[in-house]
Amino acid sequence: MTIAAPVRGQPSPLRAMIDFYLTMMRTAIQTQFQYRAATYMYLLGMVAEPVIYLVVWTTIARSHGGEVAGITAGGFAAYYIVWTLVRNVNIVFTPYGWEARIREGQLSGQLLRPLHPIHYDIADFAGGKVIWVLFYLPIAVGLTLVFKPTFDLTPLGLVVFFPAIVGAYLIRTMNLWLLGMVTFWTTRGSAIFETYIMAELLLSGRLVPLQLMPAWVQGIANWLPFKWTFFFPIEVLVGHQSATSLLIGLGMQVFWTAVGAGLVWLLWRASVRHYTAVGN
């Protein structure tokens, strides 16, 4: 009688990729959990931004018979509470990190790994988000008790919300990777990055729901990627979007992720050739 040893061949590339992502994410979750106090403080600092916008616009809504541009005080509360959730998810590796990565030569090690470095960033941040979102939930409950949002949840919105925040995350990853790679040519990427953030503030719904913007700004926003990283995923959860507009939104997210990924691919090839290692 012979016992055949189980033969383990090479896993399929897709299977290997999924394994890689799961492992990276699990590690990131454990790491992030180690620093829970620091993570919490960081979250609290982040919550200041939406709470300020929220207070300002609720004050205006209250003094104008309850609403501004069709948004009630409760509507603003819902918008900015979901805003914070979306913000948690769409935080990605910033060009500031790139500066360190290139200046200190950390990239050299990353270049030796078998996968494109972008996979490490995507998986690492995605894992950290599990903890961030979990930690945000009690804050969200607190904000809900204080600001009394009015939600108009639909089952469809709830289902679409998940792919929508993943889309927001991917678009922002691509965009900030592109900006980050500028650091291959100049050590001062920060000016370009801050210009990007300014455009994002105004055109994405990060500052105010886009309905409050002048019509021409809303027009411009439709043609740019920013809107799909804040306004769209937020509206999916709080708004009363038709199935068609949900589908168009997801389609736009796929489109902008693809455009970003294509550009990242092109710029990356040029950048790596330009890169000279510093460090040990």
Place this chain on the structure above:
Amino acid sequence: MPRPLAVAWLYVRIGAMNELQYRANFIVALFQALLALAVALVVLSLVYAHTTELNGWTQPQLLCLLGIQILMGGVINAVIQPNMERLMEEIGDGKLDHALTKPEDAQLLVSVRELRIWRTIDLITGAIVIGVGLTQLHRGMAVGDWLAFALLILLGGVMMYCFLLILTTGAFWVVRMGFLPDLFEGVYQTGRWPIGIYPDWLRYSLTFLVPIGFAITVPAEALTSRLQENTVLLATGFAIVLLTVSRWFWRRGLRRYSGASA
């Protein structure tokens, strides 16, 4: 010049000489300041596109407040925060010995060693914004108004310093405090609006816990004829309390410190 001032001035000169080597940073800092100002002005115009008054404040009045917030932010980012960050690092690394062994008051030394001279751009942009706001207000400022304003700005700066020193002194007990700058940066943005718009619990926190209300809204009250005598007295009293508490807390922290360097 009194000795503490002379010491501070010496460090200012060293800090300035240090930073003046990196002149390209000036352009970057200027660009950042203008960008931040542009965003702030867009937000203001958005708000006033939908309303004429925000909790009783008109647009020119809020412009004055914004100017003060930028100006105070300049003081914090150029002088207070860099010193506090260095202090926090040195407590962690055990390098604070270098400051403690010098024949000057240690609190004075740790508070004046760093200067980010390019961030003082915010003092200029802030002053310009205040100027524009005042011009739009068409309000004659009497000498008394200016004096009250100057006093309140000074008190506000002192209170922000004490607040940040108390927080940083916490590093004697809790080593991992690296999140503080981010957290403070977030909270400081609340100062861009009159604290009257916030819900009670937040308003009191932003007055007595984090003295942003005293540092920004109160000086703005002096410029927009809202100021009451009681507020000036309260601000003075609170500044004295904070000075005393921060000094006491600093001394207690020092007792916990044991150096690590040779």
